[in-house]
Amino acid sequence: MEAPPVTMMPVTGGTINMMEYLLQGSVLDHSLESLIHRLRGLCDNMEPETFLDHEMVFLLKGQQASPFVLRARRSMDRAGAPWHLRYLGQPEMGDKNRHALVRNCVDIATSENLTDFLMEMGFRMDHEFVAKGHLFRKGIMKIMVYKIFRILVPGNTDSTEALSLSYLVELSVVAPAGQDVVSDDMRNFAEQLKPLVHLEKIDPKRLM
């Protein structure tokens, strides 16, 4: 079931619909150091932050053609951090001139029994992967440079292999709906990372 375009939906229950603005690109392994170096210069001054996360994607199949997708992510290197459940809607097709991919996003922190609970709700795991990389911040923008690892034995996060010889670079902002100035700021920042990496709006549907 396609939810109606989010910008038309009223504010329900006192919460405002949040949108994720996204630009993506990639760099080959050997260019990683120079990218990190530039990001360290451009981004907010903070301790370099690395992360090791395990993400599982769950699907709920209904009568509708497209299943409902939820992403459950847990930190493998920070003990005690809550699990992160994320729903991402369909990309808003509105303005072709908009510089970033915009989609509705709901982020929920949960307790550790999330996978059991999702299975009880009827969700089934579609695929999982491990993401390992660096995290930078500039104001409300979040920049992640990470490598995706395929899990060889389902459920066993120790045996993984890298999916490719490159790092995925994502520039994202989560902001209330309707703030298009955000994508302009993102584009300006992305300009500063050229020619090391070209961040662009990649429509996930075109890849399928």
Added chain:
Amino acid sequence: MPVAEGKSVQQTVELLTRKLEILGAEKQGTFCVDCETYHTAASTLGSQGQAGKLMYVMHNSEYPLSCFALFENGPCLIADTNFDVLMVKLKGFFQSAKASKIETRGTRYQYCDFLVKVGTVTMGPSARGISVEVEYGPCVVASDCWSLLLEFLQSFLGSHTPGAPAVFGNRHDAIYGPADTMVQYMELFNKIRKQQQVPVAGIR
């Protein structure tokens, strides 16, 4: 740990609160626990081959930033309040059971290490029962303080003191958490839902 009784609601609540105030408990504001029921929509049943399950989504003013989602005899998920937004998105798969919202609202009392909450359970406009929750702060293992709680309950509930909650069944020595409280509230609400509507007593 909630306890239930239903008589003529308004007067019983006043009786209880007066007893508590005589004991020396201090009034500390109000509380609210509410529960909504969802069931899996017919469209998702075919692919799973199982009967529709009931999911309860509850909030507790004691934990204002959390949302509790549970299945009867199943896991209880503790999430933040964005979970409600997610339920709106899941409207096609999980439908809210009609007129199912049940809640209890009342006053919160503090008596030394005990936290007592006496509330009126309402479903829509009608009052259906009374909930009494007693929490003993310092202890996190149920079996260690059950007898103390029982004694305290007897001091103001008299003959209505309940037996040990089912939630402790096989886990007497496990650490008690907010999820256990919500399971008890869910069982209480279900019990009250199944009861016939309490007849409204004449005003004396």
